[in-house]
Amino acid sequence: MRAAAFILGLLAVALGGCASQSISIRSLPSEDPAAANAAAVESASAFAAAAATASAAATEAAEAPQSTQEAAPITAEEAPSMQTYDPWERLNRFTYRFNARFDEAIFLPVANVYRRIPSPIRSGVHNFFGNLSEVDSIINYVLQWRLKLSARSLGRFVINSTIGIGGLIDVATKLKLPGAPTGLSNTLGKWGMHPGPYLVIPLLGPSTFRDGLGYLGDYGTDYAINIGGLYRGNVAWGLSTVNSIDLRANINFRYYSTGSAFEYENIRFLYVRKRLIEDEGLRQNDPQKNLKSTTQQENEAHEPAGK
Secondary structure, three states, rough: OOOHHHHHHHHHHHHOOOOOOOOOEEEEEEOOOOHHHHHHHHHHHHHHHHHHHHHHHHHHHHHHOOOOOOOOOOOOOOOOOEOOOOOOOOHHHHOOOOOOHHHHHOOOOOOOHOOOOOHHHHHHHHHHHHHHOHHHHHHHHHHHHHHHHHHHHHHHHHHHOOOOOOOOHHHHHHHOOOOOOOHHHHHHHHHHHHHHOOEEEOOOEEEEEEHHHHHHHHHHHHHHHHHHHHOOOOHHHHHHHHHHHHHHHHOOOOOOOOOOOHHHHHHHOOOOOHHHHHHHOOOOOOOOOOOOOOHHHHHHHHEEEEO
16 A cells, blocks of 8 residues: 555656646645635745845856865766666556556546545545554564664554544654654665666556565555454455545646656656665665765666666
8 A cells, every 4th residue: 555655656756747648737726715825925935035046146156266166066976877777668668658547537537536525534544544554664664673663653553543543643743753654665675675677567656676576565464464354355445445546636646747758767767766765775874884875886887777
């Protein structure tokens, strides 16, 4: 369940739009137009002020003597590879087009209807599934030997399952215990497994070979533990459907909204590069000294990102 959230979340950051080659972004009208307009005016004013400040700073930098400018150019070792390891590109492109059509014809319309449900109900549903995902976080933080984070996830699960009425209310966050979900893919990355080839999974979207294994592992864990009997039988099918709709409704993304002929390449690069950066963060406390970054290792080996 959480793998879909991670995937769609990246796409939202990468494109910030929503689906279809010749269709514009669709969104519901604001529940409070006056407040929305005021916020828009305030945001535009702040943007204009920031732009003016940046312009003045750029002018001063251009007029300053060359000796006083401290900006250093990016070296070849620091620049990331623009290529991505995608040996299954033909199949991935076909799956990407299928996902776009499915999203436009079925997923997005259903999600738009779901968005019209009162906000408190939608928040309760979202919190409920987020609380269930804490079980995977507890286990994988232990496997990553990050015991403090595992204890925090356990505390969140206990608090939200009891005081939060089965997870419908995120009480833990209000008690300054914010969520930090993780999964098997992160655990494998922590101990050195490379993301592997780029992979587009039907309905789920952009991924990697390792992320696919992680998704299967997390699902297997949930199925084996089967909290409250929610992961087996007809109940599991129903909850999975509701969870998928809730995830889609919380992502303001649409395929082909940018009009770019290279959307597939852009998303592929951003997704794999984000994964590699996250892996470096997981291994930042590695006892090995002078550990080279992923970018440096790729450039030295002359290999594309993800290989």
